[in-house]
Amino acid sequence: MRLIIVLLANIRLFISILFMLLYTSTVSAGAYSQSWLNRAIQLQIKLDISEPLGRSTFLYTHNSYNSKAYANLGSYWDPNHQLSIHQQLEYGIRAIELDTHWTLGTRAKKEILLCHGTNKHTGCSIFDRQLTATLKEISNWLRKPNHRDQLLMIYLEDHLDGHYQEALAALNQSFGDLIYRPSNCQTLPQTVSKQDILQQGKQVILVGGNCATPAWSSTVFKDHWTTENGSFSGYPLCTTKRFSAMEVANQLIRIYEDATWLTRHFGNPPPTITPQVMQNAVNCGLGLVGAEPLKEFDPRLYAAVWSWATDEPKANSTDQHCAIQGKNGRFYSEACTNHYPYSCRNRQTNHWQITTNEGSWSQGEHQCKQAFGPNYQFDVPRSGYQNLQLLNETSSKIVWVNYQDQNKQGMWLPGDYPMDLIDE
Known part of the structure; x- marks a missing residue:
């Protein structure tokens, strides 16, 4: 009887703590959604709608799926992020990365999972998240009426072992009518604008293809995002090892960091994205900047705001x-x-x-x-x-x-x- 009483008391304590955590999280999320920072980021996203993609800025997350939000007993113990992909989108992220692996899942058969692993799937877990679950999460966000003018780029890192048919089925099921599709075996054009794409009713650009099959090459733009980690010189130089300031401002180039414990201790991590690096990047027109782990009221998000002054525009002004x-x-x-x-x-x-x-x-x-x-x-x-x-x-x-x-x-x-x- 005493044991039952102790267990009940502990359960009540656990429920109380859980309620407080959920309440705090809800209050915190509400505070961010109503903040000047969120308003400035969301307004700023609309400014470059008529610019060529090469002159546009996309806030970006590297290994977007590898988040504490999806952690379980068998997966994502060493996350790049704290926020779910839905939360990342709410915070203004408009370019994400998904590492697709054809590997063993919980249903005792191979399927496409999102895994922070090697080419041979070492490091993958049967408990890793299914690609279809993440695509559904993204699709639900994009299809909200007030997101009709939002364009998302998704980089697909390919560890599919040739199983493109299964990947295409998942992509078409979630995004079919929203995908901005390449002509056969085409790299992403830098001169098309967000407006050009959105006015066709499209909201998703897929990058990372290899033209392996006709269907794949007419769904996913080939090649990777140009990456210049470690060689970016901030404003006013705005150069990288391979590109001039003019080239940096007129094509999509990315830099990112890797906040995982594994990379920090056993890999060769790229330089940290500090608020100063972020400010230099937006001042130079660098297209893709990946800060992690992204947090609520992150100093890097403040640094990404180049447009409105603090507490501007006036929220309730009549004139x-x-x-x-x-x-x-x-x-x-x-x-x-x-x-x-x-x-x-x-x-x-x-x-x-x-x-x-x-x-x-x-x-x-x-x-x-x-x-x-x-x-x-x-x-x-x-x-x-x-x-x-x-x-x-x-x-x-x-x-x-x-x-x-x-x-x-x-x-x-x-x-x-x-x-x-x-x-x-």
């Missing part, structure tokens, strides 16, 4: 619906009737100029064309690199940028944002 670039290079919301010069950009040459005339925000397009000709348009920086280019042209002036929420409070959009992608 500040147009944006300026301030003297510090950050964006601020202002009344659209105020008078400032205009930021004008040649989209072909990526060159910025500032008008001498000042006026209200609504005159921006006319003033840019009048001052610099038809190749210039009233515009807003789409990346940290472009933002610094504009700042260098302003001579410490406050300037209007083509960015506003006049159509709907809080829905800040660049002037060329395709409204058909907005879920009202």
Whole structure:
């Protein structure tokens, strides 16, 4: 009887602790979703929608599946991450990596599992997560109406032992209508834009193919992301061992870290992604930066914000619906009737100029064309690199940028944002 009482008391204690942990987690998640950091990241994601992919920035996680969120008695004991993939997407991650292995699963037969193992599947466990479970998790997130304008890149590390038919069945079941498909045996084009893809009703880019079969080569873009770990020189050099600053700003290049215990102690880990490295990367327009383990209110996420000043834009303002670039290079919301010069950009040459005339925000397009000709348009920086280019042209002036929420409070959009992608 005494033993039963002790067990019941321990069960009550366990339940109480579990409830407190769940409550704390819920409160914490709610705090992040309502934070300035989350709002700034989500707004920033929309800015480069019309830019070529090579000029776009994707917050990225390496070995995205290897997370404490999926740990069990037999798998993911040495995680790269703490957050689930759903949480990573909620935090603004838009490029993920899945290591696909054709290996023995819990059903006593081989299947595709997500495993942090070798080419021969050493290190894999029958308890590793099935590819289909992760694809379903991602698909559920993408198919929410308010995510209609979100594009996700997925790098598939191939340890499939030729079982592409099984992989294709899983990919098509979850994403079929959402996949942006390559022409036969094609590398990912750097000149297509997110907008071009999204307006076709597509939201998923698959990378990492090898053109092994016609079906595989028309589903997964071939080759890997270009990786420059250990050779990236931050702003203002913005170079790597193999690429100039211009090349870094105009093609998708990645750097990442590996936070696993195994790699730290027995491998050759790449340099750590510190907040300063992250800031340098976004200032240089580096396309893919993988920080791990990503955490709530992570300093690297703060460093990734190059656009809005802290606590901007004003959340409940009734009259500040147009944006300026301030003297510090950050964006601020202002009344659209105020008078400032205009930021004008040649989209072909990526060159910025500032008008001498000042006026209200609504005159921006006319003033840019009048001052610099038809190749210039009233515009807003789409990346940290472009933002610094504009700042260098302003001579410490406050300037209007083509960015506003006049159509709907809080829905800040660049002037060329395709409204058909907005879920009202």
